[in-house]
Amino acid sequence: MSKYFAGIDAGTTGASVIIFDGTGKMISSGYREYRTKHPHPGWVDQDMHELWAGICDAAKQATSSFPGDVKDIVSIGVSSQRGSFIPIDQSWTPLSDAIVWSDGRSNKQTAWMKEEFGEEGYYGISGLNISSLWVYPKLMWLKENWPEIYRNTWKIVNGQEWILHQLGSDELFADPSALNYNGMFDIQTLDYSSELFSRAGLDLDLMPPLLHELRPVGEVSAAAAEATGFAKGTVLSPGGGDQQCAAVGSGVNRQGLAELSLGTAAVMVAQLDEAPDMAQNLQSGVSFGAHAIPGRWDMEGTAHAAGEVLRWWRDTYGQPEVRAAQELDLNPYDLITLEAAKAPVGSHGLIFFPFFNSQANPYFHDNARGGMLGITQIHTRAHAARAVLEGVAYELRMSVEAMENAMGEPFETIRLSGGGAKSLFWSQVQADIYGRPVERLIVSECAALGAAILGGVGAGALPSVDTAIENMVHTRGFIYPNEANHAVYNEYYEIFKKAFLAWAEADVYNDLAAVNEKMANVPAAN
Known part of the structure; x- marks a missing residue:
């Protein structure tokens, strides 16, 4: 009997459910979008029942198109958002909508963290720079602003645990890799930091116990089956955090390999074989956490706007490509990259800054915002389209450099996944800017594949994560950097970085944020 393995990737705006065979081939799949809610400026909430309905719809698509007997699907693993959380009561009913990872309501609490710990103090404990994105300041916000909900909360759970409970698991647990963006860990032990909880006045007993192994946590119930x-x-088994699952699904199981997921945001993940030396990395700007493979660490770099930048270009300036794509039954992004390819390497000095809602690793400037530098009358739509693609890669190169410095060696290869990896042109641009070989994966839905692998190992249906990766993860081969292009990009990248740092050090971004906040209450002129 052939065995099949299901992976659920419950993302921020939609759920993918994919069923794989033992070679990593996609057999069937489903996808359903759902929404986030924005009740106040900077707030991002999510109705978990809508998310569950989306998962069920996507699963129905995958199971109904599965060519065999669904009983041959031996396991389910789940990849979930990190940094999103739900306060629940003892019946697992959400007491509020989930507060999503990208929510920005906790600025006051984030300022307290800076005063209480200092950047280096907090980083030395948690492996993360201070940020309003983490659960830690948002949990403080919850206690201060919604005290009744806080008092009535039984546990604070991540999406993965809640989804597995909906599927039939009765076990209370949390997977360390799914909590990487919670900001409440001791990075050395990969366990909750009692110091962080006590100094914030938070109740540690609200957190589920951590599960540091891959094993079954339940079975699909009759209600979930229907x-x-x-x-x-x-069999249900934990997967992990979305990017950690993507690392498994791209074959990142040893130091020297990295995975770069190009979705709405971009996240780069690399394995560390042992706990990081935080004393040596206090100024690294790298985020450290738990790998989805038990007993291993990882490090990350993030750009909060990647595919989102290209979508903005499509919606704002790409209407000719959108119309042509509709007429030719093509993807508009393919036509946009064809337009970008008309411009020369470096876009004749047009430099795009993709900081739509902050700069993350390695400088963590919440108020950084985007723009263009160097525009002249010679620049065309082609130049601007190429500059957008190059600008995203320039920001990501800052993470590549920071992570290589922390690791003490260059990456052997960077494996590209997500929607952005479908573009051969953009992949070559990245190889040229990073100066490193890149590989595109045959299965670009790495988070779902990683969740399926982890679920299969946890169920005992696959022998080990490393063996499953060898059998199930495959690439399309190397894309090597063009050294002449890399030399050109080195020049423009240094200007990109110098300009960003100069504006940051001169408080340009903070001043702009202050003016924007002041003007938000000024009536618009007729």
Whole structure:
């Protein structure tokens, strides 16, 4: 009997459910979008029942198109958002909408963290720079602003635990890699930091116990089987955080390999074989956390706007490509990259800054904002389109450099996943800017594949993560940097970085944020 493995990737704006065979081939799949809610400026909430309905719809698509008997699907693993959380009561009912990782309501609490710990103090404990994105300041916000909900909360859970409970698990646990953006860990032990909880006046007993192994945590219930199409009794096993699952699904299981997921945001993940030396890395700007493979660490770099930048270009300036794509039944992004390819390397000095809502690793400037530098009358739509693609890669190169410095060696290769990796042109641009070989993966939905692998190992249906990666993860081969292009990009990248740092040090971004806040209450002129 052939065995099949399901992976659920419950993202911020939609859920993918994919069923794989033992070679990593996609057999069937489903996808359903759902929404986030924005009740106040900077707030991002999510109705978990809408998210669950999206998962059920996507699962029905995958199971109904599965060519075999769904009983041959031996396991389900889950990849979930990190940094999103739900306060629940003892019946697992959400007491509020989930507060999503990108929510920015906790600026006051983030300022307290800076005063209480200092940047280096907090980083030395948690492996993360201070940020309003983490659960830690948002949990303080919850206690201060919604005290009744805080008092009535039984546990604070991540999406993964809640989804597995909906599928049929009765076990209370949390996976360390799914909590990497919670900001409440001791990076050396990969356990909750009692110091962080006590100094913030938070209750540690609100947190689920951590599960540091891959094993079954339940089976699909009759109700979940009816809702999803999976067979009752299918084994449930933890997967991990979305980017950690993507690292597994791209084969990052040893130091020297990195995975770069190009979605709405871009996240780069690399394995560390041992705990990081935080004393040596206090100024690195790298985020450290738990790998989805038990007993291993990882490090990350993030750009908060990657595919989102290209979508902005499409919606704002790309209407000719959108119309042509509709007429030719093509993807508009393919036409946009064809337009970008008309411009020369470096876009004749047009430099795009993709900081739509902050700069993350390695400088963590919450108020950094985007723009263009160097525009002249010679620049065309082609130059601007190429500059957008190059600008995203310039920001990501800052993370590449920071992570290589922390690791003490260059990456052997960077494996590209997500929607942005479908573009051969953009992949070559990245190789040229990073100066490193890149590889595109045959299965670009790495988070779902990683969740399926981890679920299969946890169920005992796959022998080990390393063996499963060898059998199930495949690339399209190397894309090597063009050294002449790399030399050109080195020049423009240094200007990109120098300009960003100069504006940051001169408080330009903070001044702009202050003026914007003041003007938000000024009536618009007619």
